[in-house]
Amino acid sequence: MPEEAKNKRLTDIGPHDFHDYLPPVIKKNYGKWAYHEILDAGSMVHVAESGDKLYTVRVGSPRLVSGSFVRDLCDLADKYCSGYLRFTTRNNVEFLLEDEKNIEPLKQDIAKLGLAAGGIGNVVANIVHTQGWVHCHTSASDASGVVKSVMDDLYEYFVEEKLPAKVRIAFACCLNMCGSVASSDIAILGTHRKPPRINQERLLNLCEIPSTIAACPTNSIRPDTQDGKQTLRINEETCVFCGSCYTVCPAMPIADPATDGLSIWVGGKVSNARTKPTFSKLVIPFIPNDPPRWPKVVEAVKTILDAYKEGAESGERVVEWIERIGWPRFFKITGFKFTKYHVDDFRLAETTMNYSSHTRL
Amino acid sequence: MTDETKKRLEDKIIGTIKEYTGKKRFKPIDIVKEMEKEFSGDGLSKAEIKGTLKEIMDGGKLVYGYAGGSYLAIPEEGN
Amino acid sequence: MGKKHETPLLDELKKGKWVSFVREIERAAEKSERTEDLLGQVEQSYRDKVTHWKHGGMAGVKGYGAGMVGRFTEFPDKYPGVKECHSMRINQVSGFFYNSDVLRKIAGIAEKHGGGLLNLHGSTGDIQILGLRQDEAEEAFQAYAELGFDLGGGGSDLRTPSCCLGQARCEFANYDTLKICYDLTQAYQDEMHRPLFNYKFKFKFSGCANDCVASASRSDMAFIGTWKDSIKINQDEVKNYVKKLNVQKYVIDKCPTKCMWFEEDNLVIDDPNCVKCMHCINEMPKALRPGDEKGASILLGAKAPLVTGPRMGMMFIPFYDVLEDSKNNYEWLKQLISNIWDFWDEYGVTRERIGELMQRVGVVTFLEGIGLEPIPEMVDHPRSNPFIKFEDEEEND
Numbered sequence: 072m073p074e075e076a077k078n079k080r081l082t083d084i085g086p087h088d089f090h091d092y093l094p095p096v097i098k099k100n101y102g103k104w105a106y107h108e109i110l111d112a113g114s115m116v117h118v119a120e121s122g123d124k125l126y127t128v129r130v131g132s133p134r135l136v137s138g139s140f141v142r143d144l145c146d147l148a149d150k151y152c153s154g155y156l157r158f159t160t161r162n163n164v165e166f167l168l169e170d171e172k173n174i175e176p177l178k179q180d181i182a183k184l185g186l187a188a189g190g191i192g193n194v195v196a197n198i199v200h201t202q203g204w205v206h207c208h209t210s211a212s213d214a215s216g217v218v219k220s221v222m223d224d225l226y227e228y229f230v231e232e233k234l235p236a237k238v239r240i241a242f243a244c245c246l247n248m249c250g251s252v253a254s255s256d257i258a259i260l261g262t263h264r265k266p267p268r269i270n271q272e273r274l275l276n277l278c279e280i281p282s283t284i285a286a287c288p289t290n291s292i293r294p295d296t297q298d299g300k301q302t303l304r305i306n307e308e309t310c311v312f313c314g315s316c317y318t319v320c321p322a323m324p325i326a327d328p329a330t331d332g333l334s335i336w337v338g339g340k341v342s343n344a345r346t347k348p349t350f351s352k353l354v355i356p357f358i359p360n361d362p363p364r365w366p367k368v369v370e371a372v373k374t375i376l377d378a379y380k381e382g383a384e385s386g387e388r389v390v391e392w393i394e395r396i397g398w399p400r401f402f403k404i405t406g407f408k409f410t411k412y413h414v415d416d417f418r419l420a421e422t423t424m425n426y427s428s429h430t431r432l
Numbered sequence: 433m434t435d436e437t438k439k440r441l442e443d444k445i446i447g448t449i450k451e452y453t454g455k456k457r458f459k460p461i462d463i464v465k466e467m468e469k470e471f472s473g474d475g476l477s478k479a480e481i482k483g484t485l486k487e488i489m490d491g492g493k494l495v496y497g498y499a500g501g502s503y504l505a506i507p508e509e510g511n
Numbered sequence: 512m513g514k515k516h517e518t519p520l521l522d523e524l525k526k527g528k529w530v531s532f533v534r535e536i537e538r539a540a541e542k543s544e545r546t547e548d549l550l551g552q553v554e555q556s557y558r559d560k561v562t563h564w565k566h567g568g569m570a571g572v573k574g575y576g577a578g579m580v581g582r583f584t585e586f587p588d589k590y591p592g593v594k595e596c597h598s599m600r601i602n603q604v605s606g607f608f609y610n611s612d613v614l615r616k617i618a619g620i621a622e623k624h625g626g627g628l629l630n631l632h633g634s635t636g637d638i639q640i641l642g643l644r645q646d647e648a649e650e651a652f653q654a655y656a657e658l659g660f661d662l663g664g665g666g667s668d669l670r671t672p673s674c675c676l677g678q679a680r681c682e683f684a685n686y687d688t689l690k691i692c693y694d695l696t697q698a699y700q701d702e703m704h705r706p707l708f709n710y711k712f713k714f715k716f717s718g719c720a721n722d723c724v725a726s727a728s729r730s731d732m733a734f735i736g737t738w739k740d741s742i743k744i745n746q747d748e749v750k751n752y753v754k755k756l757n758v759q760k761y762v763i764d765k766c767p768t769k770c771m772w773f774e775e776d777n778l779v780i781d782d783p784n785c786v787k788c789m790h791c792i793n794e795m796p797k798a799l800r801p802g803d804e805k806g807a808s809i810l811l812g813a814k815a816p817l818v819t820g821p822r823m824g825m826m827f828i829p830f831y832d833v834l835e836d837s838k839n840n841y842e843w844l845k846q847l848i849s850n851i852w853d854f855w856d857e858y859g860v861t862r863e864r865i866g867e868l869m870q871r872v873g874v875v876t877f878l879e880g881i882g883l884e885p886i887p888e889m890v891d892h893p894r895s896n897p898f899i900k901f902e903d904e905e906e907n908d
Contacts, residue, residue: 080653081653081656081657082574082575082656082661082704083661083700083701083704084656084659084660084661084700085602085661085693085696085697085700086602086603086604086605086660086661086693086696086697087604087613087658087659087660088659088693089604089605089606089608089679089689089693091659092604092608092609092610092613093608093679097679097680101678101679102678102684102687104678104680104681104682105682105797106682106796106797107681107682107796117680117681117682125680127680131529131530132530132631133529133530133531133532133535134532134630134631134632135532135535135536135628135629135630135641136532136535136628136629136630136631137535137536137538137539137542137627137628137629138539138542138618138619138621138622138627138628138629139538139539139541139542140535140538141614141615141617141618141629141631142615142618144611144614145611145612145614145615146611148610148611149611154610154611154612155608155609155610155611156609156610156611156614157606157607157608157609157676158607158609158631158632159607160607160636160673160675160723160724160725162631162632164631167680185530186530187528187529187530199634201634202630203562204553204556204557204561204562204563205532205536205549205553206564206582206596206598206641207562207564208562208564208565208566208582209562209566210562213553213556213557215524215532216521216524216532216557219524219527219529219531219532219533220524220527222529223526223527223528223529226527226528226529229529246815246816246817247815247816247817248815248816248817248821249633249634249635249815250634253728253729253815253816253821254725254728254823275454276454277567278499279455279456279457279499281456282457282499282500282501282861282862285860285861285862286500286818286862288817288818288819288820313816313817315500315817315818317566318499318500318817319499319500319501319862320499320500321499321565321566321567324566326561326562327561328559328560328561331560331561339728341722341725341727341728342720342721342722342789343720343721343722343727343735343786343787343788343789344720344721344788344789344790344793345765345766345767345788345790346767348722348727348728348823349823350728350821350823360560362520362557362560363520363521363523363524363557364523364524385761386761386765386794417820418819418820459667459706459709459861460705460706460707461707461708461709461856464707482707486701486705489574489576489705490573490574491574492573492574495569495571495576496569496571496575496576496577496666496705496706497569498569498576498581498665498666499567500862501666501667501709501710501861501862502576502577502666502667502668502706502708505569508569
C-alpha cells in the first residue's frame with residue numbers, strides 16, 4: 072500500500088449503504104409491494120402496487136464458498152439480471168430478475184454449475200449451520216459434512232414442494248449454538264459427553280481462575296491446590312459437559328473423539344404465525360460421530376421428515392403436528408426411544424412436566 | 433480534564449493492566465469503574481475515562497484479548 | 512501439480528446432488544496455496560474425529576477489539592498453510608444486497624490476502640473471510656475499507672446488527688428494516704469495534720411476526736414488525752381464495768384468537784382481538800394486508816444456551832413507532848438502549864447477557880432500572896403465587 076494511503080487509515084466507516092445495491096425495480100417500488108406468488112420451489116414473483124414485477128430465483132449454497140463460486144454467481148447475475156443478487160438468512164443466493172423469460176435459461180445455467188434452484192415454500196429450506204472441524208476449536212463434530220450428507224438425502228424436498236409446511240433444519244457443532252438451532256423444526260447439535268480435562272501446566276499461564284469458575288452453569292468448578300500450586304477441580308457428578316469453561320480457559324479441553332457426537336431435536340419454531348415461538352425438544356440424546364457421511368444422523372432426520380409428511384395436515388409445522396398427536400405417539404411412530412435424558416432436570420425443568428390428567432391412551 | 437490528569441489516568445490504566453497480567457483479566461468496563469473510584473478526587477466522568485481508554489487502544493499501547501469475553505492486555509512482542 | 516494431501520474421506524463428500532463444500536475448498540486451494548493445508552487438516556479431523564484447531568491466540572487490527580477471530584492449527588509443521596488461519600468479519604450490506612462488481616472485488620481481496628474462502632454469510636450476518644495471517648490483516652482491512660466496507664463485531668461488544676430484506680421486496684414489512692439496521696449500525700460503530708460490554712449484545716430487525724432473521728430467539732433486542740389499526744381486506748380477493756382454498760379450515764380455524772369469521776360471503780375481523788401473528792396474511796397475501804399504523808414490537812433478552820440456558824425474547828415494548836422516531840434520529844430508542852446498557856454496565860457480571868441479568872435481578876428490578884412501567888402485555892398472565900415482596904409505600908396508598 073502506498074505511504075500516503077497508510078496515513079489516511081480508514082476506520083469506523085461502518086457498512087456500505089444498501090441503497091447502492093438495490094436494483095432499479097426495487098428502488099422504484101420500495102415499500103410499495105402488493106403481494107407475492109410462489110411459482111415453484113425455485114422461483115417467485117413479487118408484484119408492486121404499480122404493477123411492476125420482480126422475479127426471484129433462489130439457489131442453495133454450501134455457505135462455505137470459494138472466490139470462484141462467487142464469480143460464477145456474478146457471471147450469471149450479469150447475464151440475467153444486470154448484476155443484482157442477494158443472499159438470504161439461510162445462506163441461499165437470490166437472483167433478482169425483471170424479465171420472466173430469463174427464469175428458465177437462468178435455471179438451466181444454475182444446473183450446469185451443479186447447483187439447485189429451490190428452497191421456497193413448503194420445502195426443506197437450506198440448512199443453517201456452523202463451522203465445525205473446518206474452522207472451529209470448540210466443535211464436537213463437523214458441520215458442513217453432516218449438512219452435505221443430510222441435504223444429499225433430502226435434495227428432492229429442497230427442489231420441489233412436497234411437504235405440509237416449510238421445514239427448517241439447523242445445525243450447530245456445540246452448545247455455543249452459533250446459529251439459530253434452538254428454535255428449528257429439526258435441529259442437529261454437536262454434543263460432548265465427558266467432563267473437560269485440566270491441563271495443569273497450561274492452566275496458570277492461559278486461564279484466569281475466577282472467570283473460569285464463574286463460567287460454569289452448574290457450579291461444578293472449584294479452586295484447589297495440587298503440589299502447592301493453584302488449580303481447579305471439577306465435580307464430575309454435576310458437570311453437564313457444556314464446554315462453557317473451555318471457552319474461557321483453553322487449558323480445559325473437552326473434545327473427545329471416543330465420546331463426542333450429535334443429538335437431534337425437533338419442534339422448534341421462531342415465527343409467531345398461529346402459535347408462539349418455541350424451542351426445539353430433544354428426541355435423540357446421542358448419535359456417535361460417523362464421518363464422512365453420518366448415516367445414522369441422515370436416517371434419523373429422514374425418519375422424522377417421513378413421519379411428519381405422512382401425519383401432518385396441510386399447513387402444520389412439525390411442532391403443531393406433534394402437539395396435535397401428542398409426544399407419546401410421536402415417539403411410537405418414529406420408533407425413537409424415550410429415555411431418562413428426555414425428562415428435563417436442568418434449571419426450570421418442572422415447567423416441562425404434564426400437570427393435568429390429559430393423556431392419549 | 434487537564435493534560436496532567438490525562439497523563440496520570442493513562443499511566444494508571446496501563447500500569448494496572450501490567451501489574452495484574454497473569455493474575456486478573458480486566459474487561460474494559462472493569463477498568464473504567466476502577467478508574468472512576470481511583471480518580472474520584474479529579475471529578476472525571478465515565479465518558480472521559482472511556483474516551484481516554486479508546487485513545488490508548490487506538491494508539492496500540494494496550495490491545496484487546498478474548499477468552500469467552502473481551503479483556504485488556506499488554507501487546508505481545510513483535511506485533 | 513498433484514494434490515498435496517490425499518483426502519479419501521473428504522472425497523466422499525464430493526458425491527451426491529447437493530453442492531459440495533469440499534469442492535469449494537479445493538477450488539479455493541487452486542487460487543490460494545495455503546488452503547491445500549486446510550484440506551489436509553480437515554481430512555485428519557475426519558480420520559481422528561476431533562477438531563485440530565488450537566484454542567487461544569489473538570488476531571486483530573489496531574484499535575479494534577472485534578472483527579477478527581484468531582485461529583491456529585495444532586500442527587503448524589504438518590500444515591504450515593494454516594499455521595495462522597484467522598477469519599475476518601466484514602459487515603454485510605443491510606438485507607444482503609450486492610451487485611456482481613462489488614462481490615467480485617470482495618472475493619478478490621479474500622483470495623489475495625486470505626485463503627480464498629468465504630462464508631456467505633456467518634451466523635450473525637457478516638461476510639466472513641477465512642484463512643488470513645495476522646501480518647496481512649491490516650492490508651485486507653484497508654482494502655475492504657476502500658471498497659466501503661468495515662469490519663463487523665466480535666467479543667464483548669455490539670455484534671453486527673442484521674435484518675430481513677423488509678420493504679425492499681416484502682409486502683409484509685411493517686417498517687424499513689434495512690434503514691434502521693443501517694442507521695443504528697452507523698450510530699454505534701464505537702460499540703461494535705471496541706468491546707466495552709459484559710458480553711455480546713445483538714440487535715436484529717424483522718419486518719413482521721414471521722421473523723425471518725430469528726430475532727426473537729437469538730437477539731438481546733429484537734424488533735418485530737406489527738401494526739395498530741385494522742387488517743386491510745380485499746373482499747373480492749377473499750372470494751377468489753375461497754374458490755381454491757378451504758379458508759374456513761386453513762385460515763379462520765387456525766387464527767390463535769378466533770378473531771375472524773364469515774358474515775355471508777364477507778370476511779370480518781375483530782381487529783382489537785388480533786395479535787398480529789401473520790397467519791391469515793401469509794395464507795391470503797392478495798386479500799389481506801397489515802394496516803396503516805405500522806411499527807415494531809421490541810422484545811428483550813433472547814440468547815443461545817451458554818452460560819445459563821437458552822431464552823426467548825420477552826415482550827417489553829408492544830408498539831414502537833419506527834418511522835416517527837427515525838425522523839428524530841431515533842432519539843427515543845437511543846435513550847432506551849442507553850438505559851439498558853447503563854444498567855448492564857452497573858449490575859451485570861462478566862459473560863452475562865441481558866436476559867440472564869433480568870433473570871438474576873428480577874424483571875421488575877430491570878424495568879425500574881431502565882425506566883419502563885410494567886404493563887399487562889409483558890406477561891402471559893399475572894403471577895399465581897402469593898410470595899409478594901410488598902414495599903413500605905404501598906401501605907400509604
